[in-house]
Amino acid sequence: MCYTSTNVDTQLMRPKEDELKLAGSRRVSAPERGGQPLAGQLQMLEFSTMNSSADLLEYAGGFQVLKEEELKVALPVVLGVICLVGLAGNTLVAAVLLHDFRQGKSSVVNGLILVLSATDLLVLLCCVPLRAVTYSKPSWSFGWLLCKSSDYFLQACLTAKSFTLAAVGHARYRHVANPKKYVHFKCQRVMALTCSICSLALLLPIPHWLFSTTKRSGRSTSCVLDIPASAANFMRAFGVAYPLAAYGVPVALTMTCYAKALLRSQPGSNRVPHRRHEARRSTVMLCGLSVAFAAMRLPDWVAWTWARQRESGAPVPPTALLVLAQVVVFANCALDPLVLLAVSQDIRDGLRKVWALASRGRARGSEDGQPGGEPAARKGTAPSLSTISARDDLGIFRELAHSIPPDIQHFWQDRKNAALTENNDPIPWECQENS
Incomplete structure (x- = not known):
């Protein structure tokens, strides 16, 4: 890379053989000693170092x-x-x-x-x-x-x-x-x-x-x-x-x-x-x-x-x-x-x-947010979650009913089918005394 001098007098640039060996096939030119202020030389050296080591920087x-x-x-x-x-x-x-x-x-x-x-x-x-x-x-x-x-x-x-x-x-x-x-x-x-x-x-x-x-x-x-x-x-x-x-x-x-x-x-x-x-x-x-x-x-x-x-x-x-x-x-x-x-x-x-x-929550929120309306539980309409629980309870009760022994089922069936005699006598105690 070639750099030009910042002095008013233009000076020729000549390559340096030792830098040519270090750089390989790339030719590097440098200003002559004393042809440039020290601050300018340091600035160029810093810039040259950054460019030569740019491939070493990892983002x-x-x-x-x-x-x-x-x-x-x-x-x-x-x-x-x-x-x-x-x-x-x-x-x-x-x-x-x-x-x-x-x-x-x-x-x-x-x-x-x-x-x-x-x-x-x-x-x-x-x-x-x-x-x-x-x-x-x-x-x-x-x-x-x-x-x-x-x-x-x-x-x-x-x-x-x-x-x-x-x-x-x-x-x-x-x-x-x-x-x-x-x-x-x-x-x-x-x-x-x-x-x-x-x-x-x-x-x-x-x-x-x-x-x-x-x-x-x-x-x-x-x-x-x-x-x-x-x-x-x-x-x-x-x-x-x-x-x-x-x-x-x-x-x-x-x-x-x-x-x-x-x-x-x-x-x-x-x-x-x-x-x-x-x-x-x-x-x-x-x-x-x-x-x-x-x-x-x-x-x-x-x-x-x-x-x-x-x-x-x-x-x-x-x-x-x-x-x-x-x-x-x-x-x-x-x-x-x-x-x-x-x-x-x-x-x-x-x-x-x-x-x-989430769908039930949105549905319940929309029902509760209706103008002039009441929550579903107050209207007598059970929420969907309660309905699911009731259905589960009903299935459990049916399973329990099927598990009752036959003799107990026959006993309760007889009591259920037995006809109740109507007793409309206003003075039942007189009948008991006469008997």
């Missing part, structure tokens, strides 16, 4: 140098669709599971799936809109605090999701291995496990918070991961340990648990075929969620490891890989509730119940 808040105008429009639209679908699906799944908790029909696996849906909601609400805006703008415009916390929060949520799926796999294996012992739901166990997962997930990606900062170049600002030279060795070790702790070990544990659960649910002589089929189907569905997460998270880990383990001057991860990896990770948050709603019969049945309760 922490999303890729911010998209040159294609079509991508700047298409990516926010795609992320918006993912966000809407994921919010609707995860909200429905969370509503169904919360309704089951209130009815006392839950399990440890359902409690962990609720934690999984809550994690997906956090990613879709806090991370996806920020990345969509980042893709559409050429520079970072959200300030220093969001720069430090955006990538850290995303990594913490994804790590928590990885640990939660491992806990789901372990709980499913325990349920298949000993269903009578592990079927009882304990809220304290799920809460303690959730707190442990969140604490570990918040601790592991702390270096993302420490080294994320804003860099200003001219009029544009970028959110980058700026690693100082003193922390280079630490980040190289972190680049190996963090993927293993947050991805490799949980995925391996999850796959092992599901493999053992599927082997334990093989056909046996002392098991009911229908129940065994349902248990195996649920295990396969949960295993599919873990496999989908592992496969859709893999491109992001490839780009993450590539950027941290490459040598200086080595090729950087391509833009297409970085953008595709982030979009696929966000798409996984919308895929999980769709799989649960499509495959799980319990989730679909619970969704029908929640929808029925």
